[in-house]
Amino acid sequence: MPIKTSIATVSISGTLDAKLQAIAAAGYDGAEIFENDLLSTHLSARDISSMMADLGLACTMFQPFRDLDGLPEPQRTRAFDRLERKFDVMQELGTDLLLLCSSCSPIASADRAHTIADLHEAGERAAARGLRIGYEALAWGRHVNDHRDAWSIVRDVDHPAIGLVLDSFHSLSRRIPSSSIGDIRADKLFIVQVADAPVLDMDLLQWSRHFRSMPGQGDFPLDDWAQAIRKIGYDGYWSLEIFNDRFRAGSASGVALDGYRSLRLLEGGIAKPSAAAPTLPPRATTTGVEFIEFAASHEEAEALGAMLRPLGFRPTARHRSKDVTRWTQGAASIVVNCEPEGLAHSFDMVHGAAVCALGLTVPDVPAALSRADFLRVPRFEQAVAPDEWPIPSVRGVGGSLIYLVDAASREAMWAHEFPHALEPEAAPLLNGVDHIAQTMQYEEFLSWLLFYVALLDVEKTPQLEIADPMGLVQSQAVENADRSVRFTLNGSLASQSLTSRFVQNYFGAGVQHIAFATSDVFAVAEAARADGLPVLEIPRNYYDDLEARWGLDPGLIERMARLGILYDCDGEAEYFQFYSRAFARRVFFEVVERRGYAGYGAANAPIRLAAQARHKPEYLD
Numbered sequence: 001m002p003i004k005t006s007i008a009t010v011s012i013s014g015t016l017d018a019k020l021q022a023i024a025a026a027g028y029d030g031a032e033i034f035e036n037d038l039l040s041t042h043l044s045a046r047d048i049s050s051m052m053a054d055l056g057l058a059c060t061m062f063q064p065f066r067d068l069d070g071l072p073e074p075q076r077t078r079a080f081d082r083l084e085r086k087f088d089v090m091q092e093l094g095t096d097l098l099l100l101c102s103s104c105s106p107i108a109s110a111d112r113a114h115t116i117a118d119l120h121e122a123g124e125r126a127a128a129r130g131l132r133i134g135y136e137a138l139a140w141g142r143h144v145n146d147h148r149d150a151w152s153i154v155r156d157v158d159h160p161a162i163g164l165v166l167d168s169f170h171s172l173s174r175r176i177p178s179s180s181i182g183d184i185r186a187d188k189l190f191i192v193q194v195a196d197a198p199v200l201d202m203d204l205l206q207w208s209r210h211f212r213s214m215p216g217q218g219d220f221p222l223d224d225w226a227q228a229i230r231k232i233g234y235d236g237y238w239s240l241e242i243f244n245d246r247f248r249a250g251s252a253s254g255v256a257l258d259g260y261r262s263l264r265l266l267e268g269g270i271a272k273p274s275a276a277a278p279t280l281p282p283r284a285t286t287t288g289v290e291f292i293e294f295a296a297s298h299e300e301a302e303a304l305g306a307m308l309r310p311l312g313f314r315p316t317a318r319h320r321s322k323d324v325t326r327w328t329q330g331a332a333s334i335v336v337n338c339e340p341e342g343l344a345h346s347f348d349m350v351h352g353a354a355v356c357a358l359g360l361t362v363p364d365v366p367a368a369l370s371r372a373d374f375l376r377v378p379r380f381e382q383a384v385a386p387d388e389w390p391i392p393s394v395r396g397v398g399g400s401l402i403y404l405v406d407a408a409s410r411e412a413m414w415a416h417e418f419p420h421a422l423e424p425e426a427a428p429l430l431n432g433v434d435h436i437a438q439t440m441q442y443e444e445f446l447s448w449l450l451f452y453v454a455l456l457d458v459e460k461t462p463q464l465e466i467a468d469p470m471g472l473v474q475s476q477a478v479e480n481a482d483r484s485v486r487f488t489l490n491g492s493l494a495s496q497s498l499t500s501r502f503v504q505n506y507f508g509a510g511v512q513h514i515a516f517a518t519s520d521v522f523a524v525a526e527a528a529r530a531d532g533l534p535v536l537e538i539p540r541n542y543y544d545d546l547e548a549r550w551g552l553d554p555g556l557i558e559r560m561a562r563l564g565i566l567y568d569c570d571g572e573a574e575y576f577q578f579y580s581r582a583f584a585r586r587v588f589f590e591v592v593e594r595r596g597y598a599g600y601g602a603a604n605a606p607i608r609l610a611a612q613a614r615h616k617p618e619y620l621d
């Protein structure tokens with residue numbers, strides 16, 4: 001059985017009616033109405049109720065109700081009167097469930113018996129109207145701020161109309177062990193609220209109100225938490241409650257769809273593979289980057305070739321019928337598409353020469369496609385000639401494509417599609433693609449992060465902040481287990497950072513650089529320079545610091561300085577990298593040699609960005 005999905009209206013942008021439309025369109029079963037959304041709409045609670053019915057959405061809860069329990073008189077009577085008014089609203093809204101937050105009131109009593117008596121009274125009043133109340137321990141609640149305490153109170157209130165609300169943020173921000181969920185009775189767990197968040201060392205309330213994110217986007221151990229809930233037999237709604245400024249500034253439909261995907265990802269973490277197999281395709285296994293496709297005019301293709309050649313690529317074959325050339329060395333392929341129509345051409349018209357598609361090798365194409373369908377990742381269909389090899393694809397970052405190349409028939413595909421031999425291969429300099437760097441708007445960063453972790457068998461690495469001379473860049477990588485597929489994602493709020501200028505001038509998100517792997521970066525740097533690759537020069541000061549910091553051999557440092565090679569070190573592991581200048585004013589190449597090193601040279605990124613800033617017109621004005 002698929003899980004029942006819901007989202008709190010506070011999670012997305014817009015007016016309440018627009019939020020509900022977006023929630024329904026994304027495919028949720030229900031929505032929690034957040035009180036502020038109701039207060040600020042011109043529609044009545046009854047209008048909202050009938051609108052939700054028309055949209056096929058259950059109203060899963062009305063929330064929040066604050067500061068009810070433990071009050072002295074006369075505040076207590078007033079709080080209960082307020083509760084009755086909210087019961088009226090709930091009946092008009094057509095929901096039977098109210099969320100009650102543990103009290104934050106400075107005048108609330110710490111006396112547990114008082115709290116229990118008040119909740120019992122609330123239960124009696126709710127039951128009289130056929131309603132229920134779920135009690136939630138806010139992480140910053142005055143006396144109750146731990147779900148274990150909230151549960152023991154609910155258990156002792158022992159009233160059919162009083163149950164518990166579990167919210168992953170409140171429990172996991174305080175690192176409450178998820179094993180404690182095993183003590184909770186499923187019939188008393190009225191609803192489950194889900195949020196992820198980056199691990200930050202900050203005030204709980206600020207963290208909760210501004211930095212929550214969708215499951216999969218943050219650092220919380222949500223799989224464990226969700227499994228513990230599933231294990232007690234809970235089969236109610238899993239409701240996203242995401243307070244996040246970025247989402248409130250984003251598109252309602254985009255955020256609603258991301259939330260839907262994140263719940264599907266969560267579902268994958270709790271499902272038993274066998275039981276769920278028919279409804280729940282697993283994340284797609286990837287085994288490598290099969291090719292990178294550029295869309296280019298003939299003139300741009302020539303300029304691109306002038307950079308690929310010194311890097312060891314040769315145009316080895318031509319497409320059977322199209323104006324498309326395959327450049328190869330060893331197992332690495334770059335496809336240059338100069339077709340006057342089709343997706344590549346429209347890409348070139350909009351963005352200028354750019355990466356319009358990536359081919360990922362997957363062992364099971366139908367399984368990968370069913371995962372994409374399940375997440376509502378749009379497929380891309382383009383007319384294929386009768387004798388053309390069909391390669392299914394889905395839409396990725398910035399509207400570019402991800403082709404899913406069948407690992408078993410990849411050789412046959414190349415032979416069939418590119419039968420016209422051109423030049424012979426040169427002795428390979430590179431081993432293949434190391435990683436692909438994609439640049440995007442800051443607001444869409446989390447969305448693409450989720451896209452990758454939900455669709456593919458990749459895991460996130462920790463989030464980094466990198467200093468561009470003109471502002472900060474947020475950067476994070478996703479990589480599969482054997483690291484044959486790695487993407488780094490970059491987004492910046494600073495309007496003049498290279499990242500942001502890329503997005504502005506490129507008219508959207510896209511591949512900003514491609515890093516190739518080698519086992520001899522010095523040999524590649526020498527050969528590429530000798531062959532005319534324009535290399536990004538690195539300031540001398542950098543090398544003086546390298547010497548001081550790592551105590552490297554001066555001869556080695558001189559060689560690195562001459563070749564523009566950067567260095568990083570992590571324990572025993574070493575990393576060497578150099579960059580080309582930009583092609584078509586935006587895309588550039590990198591060559592890396594890893595000696596046991598797993599990162600991306602983040603310490604060098606500010607040096608690289610500053611070096612690129614010196615050539616500003618070349619890297620976009």
Ligand SMILES: O=C(O)c1ccc(O)c(O)c1
Nearest residue numbers: 064099101136167208209
């Ligand atoms: O931040 C809050 O006040 C708040 C309100 C309702 C909730 O369900 C919650 O988790 C937090």
Ligand SMILES: [Mg+2]
Nearest residue numbers: 136167193241
């Ligand atoms: Mg909550």
